[in-house]
Amino acid sequence: MDSASTTDTVSNSESINCTYDLQDATSANIHLLLTKPDNERSDASEETGETTSALRVIYPPQVKWVLACPNNGSRRKNAVISQGSGQNSTITRDCRYFPSTKSPSLCSDDNSDKDPIGRNAILCFFLQAQQIPLWVVWGTMYGAFSRRPGDPPEDDEFTRPWCRILQPRDAGGRIPSDIRTLADLRSWATSELAGCFEFVKGRAELEKLWELEPPPSGTWDFQDFDSLLHKSHSGVDYFVVAEIREVEFLGSTMYELEIKVMVSAMYEREIKVITSGDGADKEETRTKGGGIVGRFDAASLLVEK
Amino acid sequence: MRLLHTKSFALEVFFGNNTPPYAILSHTWGQEEVLFEHVNGGLKPGTTQRLGWAKVRYSCAQAASDGYGYVWIDTCCIDKSSSAELSEAINSMFKWYQDAGICYAYLEDVDINIDLSTPTPRSAFPWLLSASRWFTRGWTLQELIAPQDVRFYSRSWMLIASRQDDEVFARAIEKRTGIPLSVLKRDSCCYVGQHLRGTAHRSTQKCPGCHKAVNSLDILNHHSIAERMSWAASRQTTRIEDQSYCLLGLFGVHMPLLYGEESRAFIRLQEEIIKISDDQSIFAFANQYEHGDDTLLARSPDAFDKSCVTFLPKSQNRQEESSTMILTSKYIQTKMTICPCTVRTSSWDPEPSDSDGSNVKMSTGVVQSCYLGILSCGTKSDLLTRPAILLSAVKNNEKTFRRINNHVLLTIRPLSLKDTTGIDFEPLGTSSMYSHGFSVNH
Numbered sequence: 163m164d165s166a167s168t169t170d171t172v173s174n175s176e177s178i179n180c181t182y183d184l185q186d187a188t189s190a191n192i193h194l195l196l197t198k199p200d201n202e203r204s205d206a207s208e209e210t211g212e213t214t215s216a217l218r219v220i221y222p223p224q225v226k227w228v229l230a231c232p233n234n235g236s237r238r239k240n241a242v243i244s245q246g247s248g249q250n251s252t253i254t255r256d257c258r259y260f261p262s263t264k265s266p267s268l269c270s271d272d273n274s275d276k277d278p279i280g281r282n283a284i285l286c287f288f289l290q291a292q293q294i295p296l297w298v299v300w301g302t303m304y305g306a307f308s309r310r311p312g313d314p315p316e317d318d319e320f321t322r323p324w325c326r327i328l329q330p331r332d333a334g335g336r337i338p339s340d341i342r343t344l345a346d347l348r349s350w351a352t353s354e355l356a357g358c359f360e361f362v363k364g365r366a367e368l369e370k371l372w373e374l375e376p377p378p379s380g381t382w383d384f385q386d387f388d389s390l391l392h393k394s395h396s397g398v399d400y401f402v403v404a405e406i407r408e409v410e411f412l413g414s415t416m417y418e419l420e421i422k423v424m425v426s427a428m429y430e431r432e433i434k435v436i437t438s439g440d441g442a443d444k445e446e447t448r449t450k451g452g453g454i455v456g457r458f459d460a461a462s463l464l465v466e467k
Numbered sequence: 468m469r470l471l472h473t474k475s476f477a478l479e480v481f482f483g484n485n486t487p488p489y490a491i492l493s494h495t496w497g498q499e500e501v502l503f504e505h506v507n508g509g510l511k512p513g514t515t516q517r518l519g520w521a522k523v524r525y526s527c528a529q530a531a532s533d534g535y536g537y538v539w540i541d542t543c544c545i546d547k548s549s550s551a552e553l554s555e556a557i558n559s560m561f562k563w564y565q566d567a568g569i570c571y572a573y574l575e576d577v578d579i580n581i582d583l584s585t586p587t588p589r590s591a592f593p594w595l596l597s598a599s600r601w602f603t604r605g606w607t608l609q610e611l612i613a614p615q616d617v618r619f620y621s622r623s624w625m626l627i628a629s630r631q632d633d634e635v636f637a638r639a640i641e642k643r644t645g646i647p648l649s650v651l652k653r654d655s656c657c658y659v660g661q662h663l664r665g666t667a668h669r670s671t672q673k674c675p676g677c678h679k680a681v682n683s684l685d686i687l688n689h690h691s692i693a694e695r696m697s698w699a700a701s702r703q704t705t706r707i708e709d710q711s712y713c714l715l716g717l718f719g720v721h722m723p724l725l726y727g728e729e730s731r732a733f734i735r736l737q738e739e740i741i742k743i744s745d746d747q748s749i750f751a752f753a754n755q756y757e758h759g760d761d762t763l764l765a766r767s768p769d770a771f772d773k774s775c776v777t778f779l780p781k782s783q784n785r786q787e788e789s790s791t792m793i794l795t796s797k798y799i800q801t802k803m804t805i806c807p808c809t810v811r812t813s814s815w816d817p818e819p820s821d822s823d824g825s826n827v828k829m830s831t832g833v834v835q836s837c838y839l840g841i842l843s844c845g846t847k848s849d850l851l852t853r854p855a856i857l858l859s860a861v862k863n864n865e866k867t868f869r870r871i872n873n874h875v876l877l878t879i880r881p882l883s884l885k886d887t888t889g890i891d892f893e894p895l896g897t898s899s900m901y902s903h904g905f906s907v908n909h
Contacts, residue, residue, distance in 0.1 A: 178875065180857075182808035182839055190805060193798040194750075194840075195869040198761045199861060 468556075468563060469544040470537035473527040476510055478503075478544065479537070489537040490530035491567035493610035493617065494522055495600050496705075497575060500542040507546070522573050525624040529571055539563060554724045561609050561716020565683045570614035572607075574599045578622040592639035595619075595627060602643055605704035605713040611640070612650060613683045613716060646698050650690065653681050684719050691844060692718070692740060693748035696771035710767060711736040719743065730766055737764045741794045747801065748844040751854040756874040763799065763870045790843055798867065804841040805868070809834060810857065837871060841879060853879045 469478050470489050481487065500519035505511050514520060523540060530538040545556045556563075564570060577599050579591070601607050611617060616631035628636035630651055637651045687695060695717050704710050711732035712724060720739040725732070737749060752770035754760060765771065793800040812833045838858040845853065855877040858868040 178872070179811045180808050180839070180877065181811075182806050184806055184879075187804050187806035187839075187841065189802060190866060191800065191802050192805065192840075193800050193864075193867040194763050194803075194858070195798045195861065195867065196763050196796075198869055 468539065468559070469546075470539055471506065471523075471527065471544060473531040473536055473538055476506060476523075476527065478507055486566075487537055488535055488568045489539055490526065490533060490535040490569045490571060491564055491610075491614065492522065492526045492538060492540045492571050492573060493564070493601075493607055493614075494573040494575065495604050495607065496542070501540075503543050503546045503548075506543045522575070525573070525620070526571055529620075529624070530569075533569060535568060539567065550724070557712050557724060558715060558721045561613050561683075564610050564613035564716075565615075567614055570610065570617045572601060572610070572617050572619045573624075574601050574619055574627070575622050576600050577627070579625060579627070592628070592636055593643070596639055596643040603701075603703060605699065605702040605710055608644075608699055608702060609713060609716045611644070612646065612687070615653065615681075644698060647690070650686055653683070653686060684716075687717060688719075691748040691751075692744060692746045693751040693771050693844070696749075696752070696765070696768050699768035700772035701769060708732040714768070733767055734762075734764055738794055741792050741799060745790055745792050745801075746844070747790065747792070747803070747842040748854070750840070750856055750870075751842055751844060751876055752873075753876045754873045761869060761871050761873060763873075803843070804853075805858065806839040806841065807836070808839050808857075809836055810872075811835075838868065839877065839879070840868065840870075855879050 468482075468486060469480050470487070471478055473490075497519065499517040501514055501517055501523050505514040505517070515524075519542060523543065526538050526540060530536075541556075541560075546552050574595070577595055579595070596602055611630070616629060618629045619627040619636075621627055630637055630640065631653070634652070637648055640646065640651055641648045696714075699710070699714055699717070702710075704713060706726065707729050708724070708726050714736060715721060718736070718740050720736070720743060722735055722739050728735070740749060750763070752765040754762075754766050754770045760766075790802040812835070838860060839855045840858045841853045841855045856870055857872045857875070857877070859871045861867040861869060
């Protein structure tokens with residue numbers, strides 16, 4: 163790189179936006195030129211082969227799964243389940259509800275009147291056929307990034323979830339580096355708010371959990387994460403709705419996990435009491451945020467022969 | 468291969484199965500090394516006064532103490548005046564390190580004053596690793612990975628730790644180098660039996676999964692080309708060609724050495740890799756920005772810095788059977804998912820005029836129609852994301868493309884499966900991440 167380019171690095175940045183529709187994606191045998199041809203001209207209107215549908219919802223999943231549901235005691239009268247949480251009928255027997263819990267990494271939120279919600283959890287469920295544990299670590303992105311020009315509005319960021327689907331084989335049975343990276347990110351974010359000491363503790367516990375053995379063969383089971391989530395915010399009516407469905411993406415069949423963060427209006431009222439003195443005591447549940455947070459390929463859990 | 472006798476300091480030549488068990492030294496070159504001509508035919512006068520003699524003496528004494536009659540040291544066991552011998556040595560070096568009974572890593576710039584009766588404090592490991600030049604050099608990458616075990620010694624030849632036996636130390640190395648613990652610990656050469664808690668037996672080096680001998684290359688082959696390249700990023704070599712030659716063993720390829728070809732060596736290395744691998748992650752790089760550079764392959768391992776590209780599980784890669792890459796003199800033929808796209812390039816001033824960052828100068832950009840080349844590989848963080856490169860179709864040839872904007876690598880994530888418009892993607896290997904579109908620094 164010449165010096166002029168180096169100067170550019172300091173003084174300018176480039177933003178590139180790309181628009182595409184994966185419905186137009188095709189799989190084709192192509193030639194990739196090693197270098198630019200002398201007489202090269204581009205033409206994006208070229209047809210490139212048979213168009214296939216890259217994205218397609220196939221059918222409701224038949225995968226049985228169990229989500230860890232720590233701190234059941236904080237759920238009040240199963241209100242979310244009985245009321246359907248305002249969700250449509252697609253949330254059926256394949257769904258489990260569980261209260262959101264305080265993540266060790268965000269426990270500092272306790273002192274934040276801006277964002278009192280703990281929105282991180284670690285789930286584990288096992289596919290019956292393979293007996294391979296699958297760890298789902300999820301949360302929402304609020305506070306995880308500093309805002310930059312071009313970032314979405316804060317509301318979007320607030321509801322944007324993150325998720326990692328982890329398997330022991332990712333790193334020889336130990337927590338893989340990507341979750342460390344993620345954890346570091348959240349550590350940084352937390353330190354912006356109140357400090358990262360609790361997070362460090364959380365990661366140590368996370369690593370400990372990673373060493374857990376899978377359940378006995380032929381059984382369904384789930385791990386109890388009470389030890390990790392001991393800081394669960396009991397009595398706070400934040401709930402999470404999870405749904406799994408089977409979809410297809412770029413030729414791969416996969417299972418899509420959707421997490422929706424629900425918040426009880428009563429808890430919002432409690433916030434309002436602080437700010438406006440509104441004393442209404444009406445209980446309802448509304449969606450606070452969430453979305454598709456992770457996807458995994460159940461077939462990929464098969465032991466490679 | 469030539470081996471140095473640990474007691475007589477005589478060089479002896481061995482071939483194939485006649486090679487006796489030996490130890491091997493890993494170090495960084497310094498002043499007054501003991502070279503081939505200093506020991507060939509017996510120690511020459513003044514050899515023992517050279518600065519490099521200490522590590523030769525230490526190595527031989529340690530090897531003898533560990534029961535080895537011979538040791539291999541690159542300074543004096545290669546006749547570098549012979550280009551043929553040098554070429555053979557460089558092409559064989561990974562295997563020589565792999566076959567060694569033990570490897571001593573001599574950290575000449577780390578001088579610790581420790582009580583021999585106590586282990587090195589664990590808290591010192593990160594400092595040791597960050598302080599030593601050994602972890603910044605290109606050749607030491609394979610010397611860290613290939614051997615069955617690597618024991619690290621300080622300047623005064625005090626044992627710091629063992630890569631194989633000290634897990635805390637191995638984890639510190641993992642953090643320092645980005646090389647996964649599974650590679651460093653050599654627990655298993657395969658993923659059969661994912662929940663095996665056992666490790667390879669020290670004496671037999673049998674994999675608890677497949678019960679075969681643990682082989683370094685088998686372990687490495689579980690990691691994508693891009694991932695292995697990322698380990699080499701930011702490592703330095705004295706000669707630019709060595710940036711490539713020191714990676715031959717990591718990818719299991721051989722090629723003739725042509726000192727003088729400079730960065731062309733890295734292109735040749737990638738071409739050799741493509742001849743034996745169908746791993747499309749070799750395209751998952753972002754070159755340093757250079758106007759007019761639209762080459763398909765990377766200019767140096769640094770282009771793979773921070774790469775988190777990994778293999779797709781076999782069950783996900785439906786193209787696997789038909790995605791064979793064929794290299795010709797002008798192009799690479801392969802099967803790839805391509806998608807038409809429109810790219811809008813804008814430049815903006817990253818230093819806002821307002822303190823709250825709200826007034827950012829944005830200039831109107833260029834709109835270009837091109838294609839996304841979606842690679843058959845995933846990322847570590849989410850196997851369902853896909854790295855993608857930008858391609859431009861070549862006129863009058865509907866199946867020929869060239870790569871453009873090779874300073875960016877895109878990530879396609881299935882954020883909106885039900886609504887295919889407006890899927891976001893971000894650059895890999897850059898420090899700037901944006902939720903909508905992406906930004907790169909150049």
